[in-house]
Amino acid sequence: MKSLTSKAVGSATLLSACLVLSAGCSSSNTTGSAASATATTEQSATATTAQNTTQLQPPMAKKTPKELTVHGDTRIDNYYWLNERENPEVISYLNAENDYTKKALAHTEDLQKQLFDEIVGRIKQTDESVPYKEDGYWYYTRYEEGKEYPIYARKKGSMEATEEVMLNANERAEGQSYYSAAGIDVSPDNQLLAFGEDTVSRRKYTLRFKNLKTGELLTDAIPNTTGSAVWANDNKTVYYTMKDPALRSFKIFRHTLGTPTSKDKEVYHEADETFSTFVFKTKSDKYILIGSASTLSNEYRYLDADKPNGDFKVIQPRERGLEYSVDHFQDKFYIVTNKDGATNFKLMQTPVSKTGKANWKEVVPHRQDVLLEGIEIFKDYLTLQERKNGLTQIRIKKWNDPKSDYYIDFGEEAYTAYIDVNPDFDSKTLRYGYTSLTTPYSTYNYNMQTKEKELLKQQEVVGDFDPNNYEGKRVYATADDGTKIPVSLVYRKGIELNGQNPTLLYGYGSYGNSMNPGFSSVRLSLLDRGFVYAIAHIRGGQEMGRQWYEDGKLLKKKNTFTDFLDAAEYLVDQKYTNPDKLFAQGGSAGGLLMGAVVNMRPDLFEGVLAAVPFVDVVTTMLDTSIPLTTGEFDEWGNPAEKEYYDYMLSYSPYDQVEAKEYPNMLVTTGLHDSQVQYWEPAKWVAKLRDMKTDNNMLLLHTNMEAGHGGASGRFERYKETALQYAFLLNLLEQQNQ
Structure with missing residues (x-):
């Protein structure tokens, strides 16, 4: 399996339906000078900012009342019409908002260019992976x-x-306003390449195939897929996943190269709309697996990769609440599962000939204080990626010496470590990645026998970056119920705890996604201007184990929001900042977080960055035609049930907008977003404009050519980052006038 676009971290990797948008997760190469950055800020032409903004007239969306009645409760949605993607009036409104944003921030254009040049200037432009x-x-x-x-x-x-160039994405992207390549995978005989292409940003990929010997593209082209193909061992048969109109991955097909796609055989149909399906090959290359997954349950089928025309067999039939994932080694399947109440998961094995759960035998037991995130199998060693006290750990076990367990020592207070690409079963070398808030992304080879490690590469930050100029640490806020909320911090050394430091607090808190503290050279443009950057590891993620996730979903979702507010108040109480200099950032489900906290405590933040925010929770979760809805009932609840309807309505940001003062806000979205439809942020901004009682800035920027992840390309995406940073710095500059 020579896949260059997927990084396996073990069969227990938890998949998320929602993209995490986080400056904290950035792995881009970026740096800056504190002195020149400060000078640039001082030179920015912001003297007339407040005047110019108040003179501008924001677009006001028309009101077309629509009654939405469920459980005897009627909501009036004045902006429901904005979901008409093909309506020229909708496009005109979005363009008007873009024009207003551009004019409102026109005086920051020089600063935006400066920030963009800084960010891109830190990237090593001619670079390659290990x-x-x-x-x-x-x-x-x-x-x-x-x-x-x-x-x-x-x-x-x-x-x-x-060198053999398999795919030059720059050439493939020529003439496209958006381009994404995915699923780069070479056939077992090394002669053919499979890859997916998306030129719209709806995550609907067309599968293509290339003869690596001649360089010619095959005539085979399969549209509307997830972007990856799985090779059978005959080098001519592939399996792929098709999407339904709601963009749910719902069918697996078998295709023989050189034959019409109309003759492709459907080998699996996931009829349950709360599940999605996918297909992959085991590390051993022995089996092709079809998986089905919902929030609470999994099911896998397997097929000998040497017999592509055979029938798939179920490993263990799905049961509500039974989660498991599968890998293969020798004559056994290895299964990471929550079976029998193993909330934090355990590792089991079963013979390939007897795969049902009655035959599963324990290899690594469940532990209350350790979450098992994934495994990597070698001939002589088993490595486990675990999480304890909010931090990732890598554990090494020797198969023939169970007492030889040990952990790799990383030696930092807040960091992220992960198992990297390890295709060779026979190797005694583990490749892993490492980063921290002050340490650029690093790739190591680790000899599991001698315990010696070799740094293969560390992300190069062009310029005068010195990690010794920055400090990263982990602190804990206390929630009202006594729960300790981890908060990761990074800032330039020498700051005073006088309550005057501008601070950007990031949060997500959904789908069990853990926000790992990693390096971001992009973020240096804020740190070098005196910012403190903080990540609130709130409930709804999985930083503190599986229960951390359970305590931030469904009817406990509000813990996510109050945890974030408690983290914000901690930063104020500990004199890192004050409400006039505190900013909040979140994207997607983190955008829902932003919408909820500004409704609950608008006084706590000077400004908010909300990217592709999921803010119209009730209406979206009632519409099963919208992508992702059916698969997320176990995350948010099904509002067709009154208990969940009432609870979701009580925090839904769009529904809870009130006539009161709100912080300054910059909201960003993409017209082609496949996960949070553009109309959610558009409706939210329209309603806020109509109801809020303040004169603070409220800006909506829609990328008319992109989707959930923003602009494609290595550098283009940072124009939006520069816009966001300029928005924050502009607010600070206004305070100094």
């Missing part, structure tokens, strides 16, 4: 100076051999 070896080839990804997209390449035998 190569890994599989089936006699070294695979890697590289970038060329000034180019937006990666080049996927390989060399046979050694890195001194002649």
Whole structure:
């Protein structure tokens, strides 16, 4: 499985239906000088900001009342019409909002350019990934100076051999306003390449195939897929996943290269709309697995990869509440599962010939204080990716010596470690990644026998970046119920705890996604201007174990919001900042968080960045035609049931907008967003404009050519980051006038 676009961290990796948008998760190469940055801020032309903004007239969306009645309760939605994507009036309104945003921030354009140049200037433009070896080839990804997209390449035998360019995404992207390549995967005989392409940003990929020997594209083209194909061992049969109109992955097909797609055979249909399906190959290359997943349950089927025309067999039939994932080694399947109340998961094994749960035998037991996130199997060793006290750990076990367990020592207070690409069963070397709030992303080879580690590469930050100039730490806020909420902090050394530091607090808190403290060179543009950057590890994530997730979903969802507010109040109480200099940021489900906290405590924040925010919770969750809805009833609840309807309505940001003062807000979205439809933030902004009683800035920026993840390309995306940072710095500058 020579896949260059997926990084396996073990079969227990928890999938999320929602993209996490976080400056804290950035792995881009970026840096800056404190002195020059401060000077730039001082030179920004912001003297007439407040005047100009108040003179501008924001667009006011028309009101077309629509009654929405459920459980005898009627809501009036004046802006429901904005979901008419093809309506020219909708496009006109979005363009008017974009124009208003551009004019309101026109005086910051020089600052935006300065910020963009800083961010891009820290990126090593000619760069490449650490190569890994599989089936006699070294695979890697590289970038060329000034180019937006990666080049996927390989060399046979050694890195001194002649380079073979498998796919140059820059060439494929020519003439496209958006481009994304996915599922880069080479056939078992090393002769053919499968890859997916999306040119709209709706995450509907067309599968294509290339002859690596001749360089020619095959005529096979399969639209409306998830973007990846799984090779059978005959080098001509592939399996792929099709999406339904709501963009749910719902069918698996088998395709034979060179035949019409109309003859493709449907091998699996996931009829339950609360489940999505996917297909992959085990590390051993022995089996092809079809998985079905919902929030609470899993089911897997397997097929011998040497017999692509055979029938898939179920490993363990689905049961509500039974979660499991599967990998293969020798004559056994290895299963990470929550079976028998193992909330934090345990590892079990079962013979390939007897796969039902009655045959599962324990390999690594469940632990109340340790979450098992994933595994990587080697011939002599088993490695486990775990999480304890909010931090990731890598544990090494020798198969023939169970008492030889040990953990790799990372030596920092707040960090992130993860198992990287390890395709070779026979290796005694584990490849892992490491980063912290002050340590750029680093790739290591670790000898599991000698315990020696080798740094292969550390992300290069161009310029005068020195990690010793920054400090990262972990602190704890206390929730009203006594729960300790971890908060990761990073800032330039030497700041005073005088309550005067501008601070950006980031949060997410959904789907069990843990917000790991990682390095971001993009963030240096704030840190070098005196900002404190904080990540609130709130309930709804999984930082403190599986129960942390359970305590922030369904009828406990409000814990996510109050945890974030408690973290914000902690930063104020501990004199890191004050409400006039405190800013909040979240995207997608984190945008829901932003909408909820500004309704609950608008006085606590000077400004808010809400990216692709999921704010119209009730209406969206009642509409099963919208992408992701059916698969998320176990995350948010099904509002068709009155108990969940009432609870969701009590926090839904759009429904809870009131006539009161709100912080300054910059809201961003994409017209083609496949996960949070553009109309949610558009409706939210329209309603806020109509009802809020303050003169604070409220700006909506819609990328008319992008979707959930924003602009494609290596550099283009940072124009929006520069816009966001300029928005924050502008607010601070106004306070100094």
